[in-house]
Amino acid sequence: MNQTPTTILRTRGLEVGYGGRPVLSNFDFDLRPAEVLCLIGHNGAGKSTLLKTLFGLVRRQRGEVLLDDKPMNMLEPRALTAAGISLVPEGRGIFPGLTVAETMKLGLWSAGVAAEERADRLAWVMTVLPALGQFYQRRAGTLSGGQQQMVSIGRALLSRPRCLLMDEPSIGLAPKLFQDLLQPIRQLQKDSGMAILLVEQNVKEALKISDRVVVMKSGAIIREAVPEELSDNAKLMELY
Incomplete structure (x- = not known):
């Protein structure tokens, strides 16, 4: 047992x-x-x-x-x-030249999420952090500190830890x-x-x-x- x-x-x-x-x-x-x-x-x-x-x-x-x-x-x-196990690093650790969408795409690949599951996984993260949708196509370097931190948290959640x-x-x-x-x-x-x-x-x-x-x-x-x-x-x- x-x-x-x-x-x-x-x-x-x-x-x-x-x-x-x-x-x-x-x-x-x-x-x-x-x-x-x-x-x-x-x-x-x-x-x-x-x-x-x-x-x-x-x-x-x-x-x-x-x-x-x-x-x-x-x-x-x-x-x-x-x-x-997933990590939200100190300093956010995002690439300023990538859009939020590109960051999430990279995060899904890095987390090893199967291709057929990626759309559902991303949709789930967006239900947890719906505000991501407001700046999803913007480059991370143009976001405020709070928005960047939200991106970092959202990326960490992609593995559904x-x-x-x-x-x-x-x-x-x-x-x-x-x-x-x-x-x-x-x-x-x-x-x-x-x-x-x-x-x-x-x-x-x-x-x-x-x-x-x-x-x-x-x-x-x-x-x-x-x-x-x-x-x-x-x-x-x-x-x-």
Whole structure:
């Protein structure tokens, strides 16, 4: 009898660094199915490094990454996408010279969506983010920051992930626009049971859509809490 996995992503004894300098050492972490987990901490705490490692963009030196409680021997973005993991990168990562339509076409190919399924998959993404249709034929470089972020999120959803990694999606966005972007994703998460790992500096806004919070400092987890426990600014300042 198969048991339901207790985590969707987990690290055990993870060690990651750059140029011989460790960023994460003996790092244990877990993301549970169907939750929104907010990862916060000061600049340089290792948050983005963790996301990049989980998506196979940064090589680990030691330790394990487990998917559905099973060790992943090879971490490579295409394999992880096929396994249901998708990334919204910091800085949006879109090509300014491509139209939104071209970006989505490239995204469908990159995600390995079968040709006969692409029209339906794109239609599904447009139901989640209908505002994409308002600028679908425009070049990404002519869009506002919020519109570009919507394109980045839409591209990540093309693989219909069960786990979405989001790295600083609020950069350059006003709080209301940030919430306008995240609310459809939160609704999708509730409807589909998708897990979300959200790395964010805009803590106040991120806590509004989170189920659990992990606080990092200097490559280590120093606190785990529910959002209500960190609603007081004074408590947050103590952690930073």
